[in-house]
Amino acid sequence: GNNEGIRKILTVCPYCGCGCGLYLHVENGKITGVSPSRSHPVNKGSLCVKGWNAYEFIAHPDRLKYPMIKQNGAFKRASWDDTLNFVATRLDEIKKKYGPDSIGILSSAKCTNEENYLMMKFARAVIGTNNIDHCARLCHSSTVGGLAAAFGSGAMTNSIDEISHAKVLFVIGSNTTEQHPMIAMHMLEAVDRGATLIVADPRRTKIAEFAHIHLRQKSGTDVALLMGIMNVIVNEGLVDIDFVRRRTENFDAFENVLRRYPPSVVEGITGVREYDIRRVARIYAMEKRSMLFYAMGITQHITGTDNVRACANLVMLTGHIGLPMSGLNPLRGQNNVQGACDMGALPNVYSGYQTVTDPRVRKKFQMAWKRKLPQNPGLTLMEMMEKAYVGSLKAMYIMGENPLISDPDLNLLRKALERLDFLVVQDIFPNETSEHADAILPASSYAEKDGTFTNTERRVQLIRKAIEPIGESKPDWEIICELSNKMGYKMNYRGTYEIMEEIALLTPSYGGILHHRLSDGFGLQWPCNDIKHTGTQYLHRKKFARGLGTFITVDFMPPDEPPDSEYPFLLTTGRIYFRYHTATMCKRTAVLEREEPESFIEINPDDAERLGIRNRSMVKVSSRRGEIEIKACVTNKTPEGIVFIPFHFRESAANILTNPATDPSAKIPEYKVCAVKVEPL
Ligand code: SF4
Missing domain, CATH: 3.40.50.740 (Rossmann fold)
Structure with a gap:
């Protein structure tokens, strides 16, 4: 038949951290296509658009061919x-x-x-x-440091194929549908089975559109939001006391600081309504099969390590760790x-x-x-x-x-x-x-x-x-x-x-x-300690990697460079579905290049109207460090006062603007918040 002469080699997608299994199709020494593995626990016969196209760049004429x-x-x-x-x-x-x-x-x-x-x-x-x-260093160094201190190990605690059987999914600072498409697929399976999806993100991302509750905290206020949620959990008696007593230490010191974050105060800092803070606290704490996920919305701040510690405190407080379909799950990008x-x-x-x-x-x-x-x-x-x-x-x-x-x-x-x-x-x-x-x-x-x-x-x-x-x-x-x-x-x-x-x-x-x-x-x-060991589905089952889990006290600190009268917008950066990192592979793939050929800045319609900016017109964006020209995308995906630029593009490079201020321990830069000015051209 037609398939004669095609060899299929099982390998792993070179793009995101989902790690989907795929076959490379080889004909006469050339790779002519890709197909998904049907039995792989992550992708189960599917691939996202990057995976389906993970071959075209391989023989691209631009490849470096000699030293x-x-x-x-x-x-x-x-x-x-x-x-x-x-x-x-x-x-x-x-x-x-x-x-x-x-x-x-x-x-x-x-x-x-x-x-x-x-x-x-x-x-x-x-x-x-x-x-x-x-x-x-630029994406999850705050995870590695923050979780090593709290638990003794800085990795995703649970497994992807548990997600579709969870009852509550709390996603904070992760644009999962675009950045980890196959993990989002498992999340939506859970939703179809009746799970509640809570998304906390200033932007209305794709995954936020599927959410039952979408919290739009101001960028850079995650510690306050999480402290507010934990304050409710403590005050309403939703703490897993047995877990806290047996498996953790330092709770009292942490609880003292927690008192300073009643939901009314937190509403003032984060812009999230007191009512929603209470609702999320109850839903997350009361269901045992609750999984917490985060990505760069948590890590890329000068308070990145504190944000991670706050997440760790939340799962320990509720005992949502060391069990299947629970845990703290940082989604690794590459x-x-x-x-x-x-x-x-x-x-x-x-x-x-x-x-x-x-x-x-x-x-x-x-x-x-x-x-x-x-x-x-x-x-x-x-x-x-x-x-x-x-x-x-x-x-x-x-x-x-x-x-x-x-x-x-x-x-x-x-x-x-x-x-x-x-x-x-x-x-x-x-x-x-x-x-x-x-x-x-x-x-x-x-x-x-x-x-x-x-x-x-x-x-x-x-x-x-x-x-x-x-x-x-x-x-x-x-x-x-x-x-x-x-x-x-x-x-x-x-x-x-x-x-x-x-x-x-x-x-x-x-x-x-x-x-x-x-x-x-x-x-x-991993951990897979010896030749007989069959691997570890979820971490910290009987005890934490470091013995007892530690509550690490954190306090809200504002971002390094909040907007002011000269630079009145808060710029946040991120990624998009059709692009990957600095685009060296995907810009050499026709489908991916065609879908999203140029960069853009998302700006709220009210802000755009005030400044006289039309959809798809060019604007100048400047920060204290540089300026770029870029096409406007007028959308209420971003709230008033916040603008968003994807970082992948060489033309209109977002990182000309971003602030190199770093988290004191993880040294991760604050990509998610800097102050900019936007002007029509
Ligand atoms: Fe590749 Fe897409 Fe799977 Fe990520 S989700 S590993 S990019 S196919």
């Missing part, structure tokens, strides 16, 4: 050998002259676990620095952002969140890697950029990241990158950041290599090589090994399965995760 070195301002093709020698020599020189901490490394949430593990090994063992980070964190592509931990300051841990890694390892935590992504700007960070090695679109205050960032003595970029496409590189290393896409991704519910899954690498590109893990060998540290693995064996040996939560155990079925959810 390049910049000479007199222009990139020249070079051999792998010459390019890697050049990179190795420059990194060595800089390390000798300025010390290992003058080098910064960015790993990638789009690369496999094995590659992230090797990159952090490269930073620590080969360069000798803990300056390694990745874009989780396909392997969970894995990149798990693998220790972070400045303070090795794989499995083992801290670099713990002498026993360090000794274990030193013995395994046969190198003396640095003992102080390294620089976070934003700190690296600050140090580059002032000239004390001299070189960066960036794998699969594009900070020149994704980071706040882009004008400053560009100067920081220009001041580096040496920049090497490793990626599948040229991008805004690689323009500033001294050398470019062409990497292979997910379809051209083996390895594993870990999705948002901690599910470690195999990706499988479907075609040979395009051009002279190589899988990231091979490039790291070759560079390491050139720098005099032997890294030789027969395949990615061997890297996973090393990970399992050194990482308790991945102790039983080996490739051969993942090859049938749909992976294993």
Whole structure:
């Protein structure tokens, strides 16, 4: 029949953290299509528009096909050998002259676990620095820190296939329908079975349109909203007292602060009616099968860690954790952002969140890697950029990241990158950041290599090589090994399965995760401590990872840059369905590009009328840091006083405007609130 000659290779979608199972269709060495796995626990035979189109970019003519070195301002093709020698020599020189901490490394949430593990090994063992980070700094660093302190583990507690059997779904700061489409599918199944959906979001997002109750708190007031809800729970006797007594500590101190947040006060701060605060508190607390979800609306604030702590307090107060169909569920954005964190592509931990300051841990890694390892935590992504700007960070090695679109205050960032003595970029496409590189290393896409991704519910899954690498590109893990060998540290693995064996040996939560155990079925959810362990559906069942759960006292703090008379609008940023991150893959996919070709600013009809702005006319938006021109989209999806811009677009880049002020502990920038002025053009 027609299907003769088509091979179907089971792998994992390269886009979002849902981690859908899909088949790549291979004909004559080319990928010609995609189809969903029917039996996968997440996508169950469906895919979103990005998944269905997750192949066109693979053979796009823009792919980086050979290594390049910049000479007199222009990139020249070079051999792998010459390019890697050049990179190795420059990194060595800089390390000798300025010390290992003058080098910064960015790993990638789009690369496999094995590659992230090797990159952090490269930073620590080969360069000798803990300056390694990745874009989780910009999306969920407040989750990792906030939940580690409260529970001892910073991951989604429950599983996606539990969602459709829950009775209450409370979604705060997550545009789930657009950003985690298959998770939203499970939510709507629950609603069809009678569950109540509560959404808290200043914008009327798609998921808010399905909600039974939509709370529109002012951006940046989540702590107050959650404290108000918990105040009602305590005052109306809805606390799970048994759970609080047996499984938690520090409740009394927390309760003292909670008194300051009666719903009447909270209404004044958040703009949410007292009546609705009470209603949500009762509905959420009284049903045992209540799941709490959040995403970047919670994390991307200077109070991101406090927002996360407030969520953790809410699930402990009600005992909605450690059970199926409950828990606290941060939705991780990129396909392997969970894995990149798990693998220790972070400045303070090795794989499995083992801290670099713990002498026993360090000794274990030193013995395994046969190198003396640095003992102080390294620089976070934003700190690296600050140090580059002032000239004390001299070189960066960036794998699969594009900070020149994704980071706040882009004008400053560009100067920081220009001041580096040496920049090497490793990626599948040229991008805004690689323009500033001294050398470019062409990497292979997910379809051209083996390895594993870990999705948002901690599910470690195999990706499988479907075609040979395009051009002279190589899988990231091979490039790291070759560079390491050139720098005099032997890294030789027969395949990615061997890297996973090393990970399992050194990482308790991945102790039983080996490739051969993942090859049938749909992976294993960590913790999976040994070879007999069948994985963990939900966390903190009998006790928390840290023993007792801790109530951490939080207090409302206003955003860093609230609107004022000069910049009267509150700008919030986010993502849209047809786009993904800095758009390097989706803008090379016809369907996705066609649906949403240009950026826009959402503005409320009353604000638009007052300013004389017509729908689809061009406007100028400015903040204290820069200005952009952009098309107006007049809609009451955004409330008065708030405007919204998606961050994906190079033209009209939202991050020219955003505020680089960061959360004091997580160092996550406040993408969700800054002050801007909007003027008709
Ligand atoms: Fe891919 Fe996410 Fe869409 Fe699934 S929901 S197909 S993982 S982008």
